[in-house]
Amino acid sequence: MRRPKGIKTKKSVIKRFKITASGKVMARHAGMRHLLSSKNASRRRRLGKDFQIDKTQVYKITQNLPFH
Secondary structure, three states: OOOOOOOOOOHHHHHHEEEOOOOOEEEEOOOOOOOHHHOOHHHHHHHHOEEEOOHHHHHHHHHOOOOO
């Protein structure tokens, strides 16, 4: 069966966000690309972990990920 023509996954969204098995939307922290020597170790550890997206933004993200 063919997929409807208008429904597509936004590739930019799938690269930035991850949906867990329980349905949470996770993303990466900003600020881990460069200038890391001026940030202390605990801040670098915190920025390296994924964080959960606020529930007010989840609907917008999932609308762009129809097959995930």
